[in-house]
Amino acid sequence: MNLDLALMLDLLGCFFFAVSGCLLAVRKGFDLVGxxxxxxxxxxxxxxxxxLIxxxxxxxxxxxxxxxxxxxxxxxxxxxxxxGVKRANRLVLTFDAGGLALFCVTGALKALDAGMNAAAAILLGVTTAVGGGILRDVTANQVPSVFDPKTMYAIPALLGSALATGLWYLGWLNLATGTISALLVFTLRMLxxxxxxxxxxxxxxxARPRFRRG
Amino acid sequence: MNLDLALMLDLLGCFFFAVSGCLLAVRKGFDLVGxxxxxxxxxxxxxxxxxLIxxxxxxxxxxxxxxxxxxxxxxxxxxxxxxGVKRANRLVLTFDAGGLALFCVTGALKALDAGMNAAAAILLGVTTAVGGGILRDVTANQVPSVFDPKTMYAIPALLGSALATGLWYLGWLNLATGTISALLVFTLRMLxxxxxxxxxxxxxxxARPRFRRG
Amino acid sequence: MNLDLALMLDLLGCFFFAVSGCLLAVRKGFDLVGxxxxxxxxxxxxxxxxxLIxxxxxxxxxxxxxxxxxxxxxxxxxxxxxxGVKRANRLVLTFDAGGLALFCVTGALKALDAGMNAAAAILLGVTTAVGGGILRDVTANQVPSVFDPKTMYAIPALLGSALATGLWYLGWLNLATGTISALLVFTLRMLxxxxxxxxxxxxxxxARPRFRRG
Known part of the structure; x- marks a missing residue:
């Protein structure tokens, strides 16, 4: 995949995740700088x-x-x-899903381009995808949504990383297939x-115990 | 700026931040090792x-x-x-301000000396300055003070990083101007x-919602 | 010490720490992916x-x-x-002690093999040993057990790192002495x-204030 196109997907992922962070900042009552x-x-x-890795x-x-x-x-x-706060809460999850979808693809791609093996690439794709969200939730002092047992979060990212890695080995990874992979992950997460x-x-x-965010 | 002088400011910043961490340890009831x-x-x-960056x-x-x-x-x-705990609480913020002031200057300086561009140097100065405090508060399980909407925290650091970067480009950054920049940031934060x-x-x-540390 | 043996101790430490993480996941009600x-x-x-360091x-x-x-x-x-949850709670601490004991030894060893000085090796051994546990507790939104003033945690790791570093300088560090060092740390932590x-x-x-995990 052309690196400029990878950059575009990466920047779009950054923007989606950043929006989820800013929305959480609103919900938590932070100021504009926060x-x-x-x-x-x-x-x-x-x-x-x-x-860094x-x-x-x-x-x-x-x-x-x-x-x-x-x-x-x-x-x-x-x-x-x-x-409003209610809407913000729902939007956090939607934009977070967009970032998750794009980052698991670009993370795996960057790892493969740096010469890592397939297992490491999939792991790094998942790390990139869930890392930002964990930082967000830990900083805002709540249990990360990746650990929320009420919905799947990491499995779509894992599938997306594995799909991108497979496509890369077949030589089929380009902007179109990369975008489709990301859309699949996004759809899966939203479903x-x-x-x-x-x-x-x-x-x-x-018995499923109660899970508390706070 | 002479690197030994940069080292001196950096060590002083470490000490100030470390004191803020030890004071928070007292307030949280940790032991001496903690x-x-x-x-x-x-x-x-x-x-x-x-x-690392x-x-x-x-x-x-x-x-x-x-x-x-x-x-x-x-x-x-x-x-x-x-x-006493009351005094500790207030002192945490004062020593934290000292560390913030010194680290935004030394962070920007180190980035510039490593050949980074101006935008990256300013960003790294802010990251260095607010990073330690975020680690402290996240570890002690409270929302970082950088996100407290009741007072400015990151803006003084941003101004200090930008000032140090500007002075560096003009060739005017030395121990005196570096210290004055840090003092300005400290004063701004305390005000x-x-x-x-x-x-x-x-x-x-x-409406400004209630912000809770816990 | 033969690097393959270091790898074995390192993998065993990973497993022990991983078990402590999975047990905490059970206690917190996370799902299998979490x-x-x-x-x-x-x-x-x-x-x-x-x-990374x-x-x-x-x-x-x-x-x-x-x-x-x-x-x-x-x-x-x-x-x-x-x-059961009660048992899980106790087991977290036991497996955590196993990981702590192995990581302070392998951390110091890796630092020394990379050419670091003794002080840095001891510090990196302690960082490796307590780092995973801090990440676990911060992510699960509780104050890290390393800060719990009711029992010693970091001191055994510090002794283990120093012991391994001393043995390395004497040329006596091998699988046997490395394992004995780890067993000493484990025993100390359990006591x-x-x-x-x-x-x-x-x-x-x-006065010893109340310390709360939450």
Whole structure:
């Protein structure tokens, strides 16, 4: 896949995650600067972690100023558009799903381009995709949504990373197939949210205990 | 700026941040070892993150044993001096402001010396300055003070990083101007605390919701 | 010490820490995927942090697929074996002690093999040993057990790192002495838990305040 196209998907993922961060900032009562910071942490955090692990020079978010535009734009959009806390809560999950879908693809791609093996690429794709969201929720002092047992979160990202890795090995990964993979992941995640698809609990034959975010 | 002088400002910043960590350890009822650890996390965390991002060998905190002196000294000073929780609470913010002021200057300087562009240097200065405090508050299980909408926190750091970057490009950055920049940031932050200067909230025309640390 | 033997101790440490993560996932009501993720974060997190700081190529957990087996195996074992929350709570601490004991030894060893000085090796051993547990507890939204003033946690790790570093300098560090060092650390930590050995609090002559995990 052309790297400029990978950059485009990556920037779009940053923007989606940044919006989810800014929306959470609204819900938590942070100010505009906190909104930019939480947006940056979520939008850029997963990618910075990915680039630190790849160990190939300073992370893209620091060497390419374009990346800074994503959280700034997200904070401005959220500032002018958002109308209510209820809606914000639902939108966090939607934009988060968009970031998740794009990052699992670009994360796997970057790892493969850096010469990692397939298992590492899939793992790094999932790490990139769930990393930003974990940073967001830990910083805002709530249990990360990736651990919410009421809906699937990591499984769509895992499938997306594996799909992108498979396509890369077949030489079929390009902007079209990459975008389709991301759309599949997004659809899967939204369906999991809507129909509350659940994975089995962490211990066999257990009553489902109450899960609290706080 | 002479690197030894940069080292001096950096060590002083480590010490200030470490004291803020040890004071929070007192307030949270941690033991002396927890005090050293939280002091290390806050004092060294921002700088380690900065050096990981610069990707130029192991972080200074690990290659130069002098850095370890800062949290050890901080824990000892706090152990013998601190008298009450109320006072501790206020002192956390004061020492935190000192660390913030020094780290936004040394962070930007280190990034520029490593060949980064101006936007990246300013971003890395802010990251270094707010990073340690975020680690401290997340570890102690409270929402980071950088997100507290009741006072400005990141804006002084942003101004300090931008000022240091500007001085560096003009060739005017030395120990005197670096220290003056840090003093300006410190003063700004303390005034923001005293007069409760506020940035606009993250969403337009909203009632200011209650913000809870816990 | 032969590197393959170091790898064995490291993998065993990963497994122990991963089990502690999966057990906490059970206690918190996460699902099976959350269990794998929290197990990975705890089992691999400390080591990834160590390898990022050593700055010698991508972390072992990403370049060697064997590391992924540890959290997967841990999640399966916990899924089939665990029977109750009370027991889970106690087991978390036991497996955590196993991981702590092995990681302080392998962390120091890896740092020394990478050419770091003694102080840095001891610090990195402690960082590796306590890092995964801090990530686990912060992610599950509770104050890390390393800060619990009711029992010693970091001191055994510090002694283990120092012991391994001393043995390495004497040329006596091999699988036998490395394993004995780890067993000593494990025993010390379990005794500290059983007899509630306490370090002095972070401020002198203070009433011991209540410490809350939540």
């Amino acid at each position: 909104s930019v910071l939480l947006g940056s942490l979520v939008g850029l955090g997963g990618g910075v972690l990915r680039d 790849l160990n190939a020079g300073p992370p893209a978010a620091f060497s390419n100023p374009l990346y800074l535009a994503a959280p700034l734009l997200a904070a401005v959009v959220v500032y002018f558009v958002v109308g 999991a949210l809507k129909f509350r698809w659940q994975a089995p609990l962490a211990a066999r034959s257990w | 005090s050293v650890l939280l002091g290390s996390l806050v004092g060294l965390g921002g700088g380690v993150l900065r050096d 610069l990707n130029a060998g192991p972080p200074a905190a690990f290659s130069n044993p002098l850095y370890l002196a800062a949290p050890l000294l901080a824990a000892v000073v706090v152990y013998f001096v601190v008298g 923001a605390l005293k007069f409760r200067w506020q940035a606009p909230l993250a969403a337009r025309s909203w | 269990s794998v993720l929290l197990g990975s974060l705890v089992g691999l997190g400390g080591g990834v942090l160590r390898d 050593l700055n010698a190529g991508p972390p072992a957990a990403f370049s060697n697929p064997l590391y992924l087996a540890a959290p997967l195996l841990a999640a399966v074992v916990v899924y089939f074996v665990v029977g 500290a838990l059983k007899f509630r050995w306490q370090a002095p609090l972070a401020a002198r002559s203070w």
